[in-house]
Amino acid sequence: MSISKLSKTDFKEFVDGLLSSGKMVMGVQAHGERFAFDVLKSAGDLRLDYDVTILPPKKYVLPQVETLLTYTLPEQYKSQYQEGEMILLGVHPYDMAAINQMDILFSQDQYDTHYMLRRKKMTIIACDVATPSKNVFAASMGTATVHEGYDILLTDIGDAYVIEAATDKGRSLVQGAAGLANASAQDEAARQAVWDKNKIELNKHPLKCKPSDIPALLDKAYNHPVWDEKARTCFACGSCNTTCPTCYCFDVQDDVSWDRTAGKRYRAWDGCLLENFATVAGNHNFRKARADRFRHRLYRKGKYVPAKIGGRIACVGCGRCITACIPDIANPVAIYNRLVEDLGVAPKK
Numbered sequence: 580m581s582i583s584k585l586s587k588t589d590f591k592e593f594v595d596g597l598l599s600s601g602k603m604v605m606g607v608q609a610h611g612e613r614f615a616f617d618v619l620k621s622a623g624d625l626r627l628d629y630d631v632t633i634l635p636p637k638k639y640v641l642p643q644v645e646t647l648l649t650y651t652l653p654e655q656y657k658s659q660y661q662e663g664e665m666i667l668l669g670v671h672p673y674d675m676a677a678i679n680q681m682d683i684l685f686s687q688d689q690y691d692t693h694y695m696l697r698r699k700k701m702t703i704i705a706c707d708v709a710t711p712s713k714n715v716f717a718a719s720m721g722t723a724t725v726h727e728g729y730d731i732l733l734t735d736i737g738d739a740y741v742i743e744a745a746t747d748k749g750r751s752l753v754q755g756a757a758g759l760a761n762a763s764a765q766d767e768a769a770r771q772a773v774w775d776k777n778k779i780e781l782n783k784h785p786l787k788c789k790p791s792d793i794p795a796l797l798d799k800a801y802n803h804p805v806w807d808e809k810a811r812t813c814f815a816c817g818s819c820n821t822t823c824p825t826c827y828c829f830d831v832q833d834d835v836s837w838d839r840t841a842g843k844r845y846r847a848w849d850g851c852l853l854e855n856f857a858t859v860a861g862n863h864n865f866r867k868a869r870a871d872r873f874r875h876r877l878y879r880k881g882k883y884v885p886a887k888i889g890g891r892i893a894c895v896g897c898g899r900c901i902t903a904c905i906p907d908i909a910n911p912v913a914i915y916n917r918l919v920e921d922l923g924v925a926p927k928k
């Protein structure tokens with residue numbers, strides 16, 4: 580790991596250099612009063628002071644729609660893979676933590692070649708949060724800072740960025756940047772101050788238990804009335820799924836030519852709150868009741884996925900579902916805190 584520093588003026592030059600290198604760069608930009616990852620065309624458009632993006636950067640690691648293979652019968656099948664390299668610029672720690680979770684999920688059990696190849700071609704430049712969003716609670720979930728997964732981590736310390744190059748890819752990207760200097764002890768102290776502040780301030784919805792208490796809490800909550808109460812006003816719109824950086828469910832469909840001699844197989848985002856998510860052959864829907872789907876989302880985040888990824892809770896506290904949910908029922912903290920109040924936190928084993 581190498582820690583250096585670049586003034587904001589030199590950083591802008593560095594970004595312009597990335598853009599002129601021909602690499603595809605996706606960076607955070609303003610869209611009215613909100614922010615989104617989009618193709619970056621000019622360093623001047625980059626907004627590393629953003630609060631939160633509308634959609635998480637998962638849209639690049641797991642695209643909304645992705646062709647997996649094309650075929651022409653009788654026997655020509657061709658897997659389709661994304662061409663070219665991509666730089667993701669400005670990934671916040673909680674979103675990096677979510678990508679780290681997906682990296683585990685897509686490489687264990689069924690190794691997902693499409694996902695993993697795309698990840699290998701991706702360079703991630705993360706950045707610490709400079710402006711807390713109105714619903715963030717990453718500090719409660721242990722994701723206000725991140726120390727793995729990225730190639731480069733940027734921390735805004737006022738007139739400059741502290742730049743941590745954590746991988747060979749990251750080091751080769753920054754080496755030679757005009758104005759790059761070793762970070763001083765004072766610069767590193769300024770970065771630590773940002774981390775310390777964010778571990779307190781990124782917490783608009785404080786969780787009343789430790790994240791590690793959640794799986795045992797849910798063990799006792801399957802028949803709790805909160806699921807019916809909340810689901811009564813749920814539109815089943817799926818916005819809490821699509822805006823979530825840790826939701827990774829997809830549906831696989833075939834698009835077949837009229838004469839059935841050619842076609843493509845693609846996957847597209849799906850969401851467990853959508854009415855037909857659990858519909859199977861014979862039109863049997865094994866999670867038809869909205870309350871069952873509402874509960875399932877919270878159990879996925881707090882119990883089922885953690886069991887697959889070493890106990891990490893599959894909610895990173897970005898707060899996007901809270902902002903996206905019109906009836907204001909999606910806030911995971913509100914639900915977990917209600918369960919803590921009603922059921923108590925299970926004694927630690």
Ligand code: SF4
Binds near residue numbers: 813817818819852906
């Ligand atoms: S965003 Fe809210 S209303 Fe829409 S599915 Fe999720 S919980 Fe239901």
Ligand code: SF4
Binds near residue numbers: 819824825880900
């Ligand atoms: S459940 Fe909500 S707060 Fe948690 S990671 Fe998903 S969108 Fe963010």
